[in-house]
Amino acid sequence: MTDRTELLEAALDSLPDGVALLGAEGLVVFWSQAAEAITGHACAELLARPIPEALEPLLRNDVCPSELDRDSEPPPGRGAIVHLRHKLGHDVPAIARITALQDGLGNRIGKLVVFHPAESLDALPHGETGESSSVAASQADMEDRLAAEFEDFSRGGPPFGVLWITIDQAHELRKTHGAGACEAMFEKVQRTLAHGLRPAEELGRWGEDEFLVVSHERTPEMLAAHAQMLAGLARTADFRWWGDRVSLTVSIGAAQADQGDTLAQLLLRAQSAMISSIHAGGNHISSVPGE
16 A cells, blocks of 8 residues: 555656655755756655755745744745756756745754756836736836836846835735735835835836835935835834724845846846845845855
């Protein structure tokens, strides 16, 4: 009779994503067939060993930080862009995420790492739209604005940066009060943030739970300071639902464009910084320097 371990390994091997299981000591206890195909590193050479240096970006802090509180969970569906080195030596861009594994008593017993190739680093990353046609329309409008502004910057135009903003309470509010309450909250925050924009800036929905600000602050430091101001403004949003006041905070990722960037690289840096802000506990501003 097939035992549970064989069934589990067969199930994980059937997934198109690479899957790695690490024990409490950080040693590999499972490496899926897809992980072998993506990286060229065979299961037999990794079992009972630490992740090799070529694959260490899978354990990067913004994939899932080691400082997460034991009772906390990373936001669902999040991932970070990483660059792995294939066994043959070439670069493999991938999107990875980590989940901490716990036993029935809440003790950490290992990590689950899931990753897949980034099909194209030229594709613009953005948040999920769900079934919202209005969010999808906002994304399309923002993509047009981003493309025009970035082309202008690439030709020697004014400095260009982005702020990727998510509301820390969105996931919990949607779960406890429903989609209607969450949309009302986003409308309130969007109106509040709009009061803090510079004349040439634009704010738009970039996902079901996210906003994007197109900015022309002159330096990364000025962009981060502007993000701090917007975060403070968001905390003043007086959002009430059925008489209950909900305190709101935002997590922001700031990224300033460098010459030689692609627009996708700029957005990936902003997204990575935003994820770092979430992992820092929310109500936080992070920035990722250019390459």
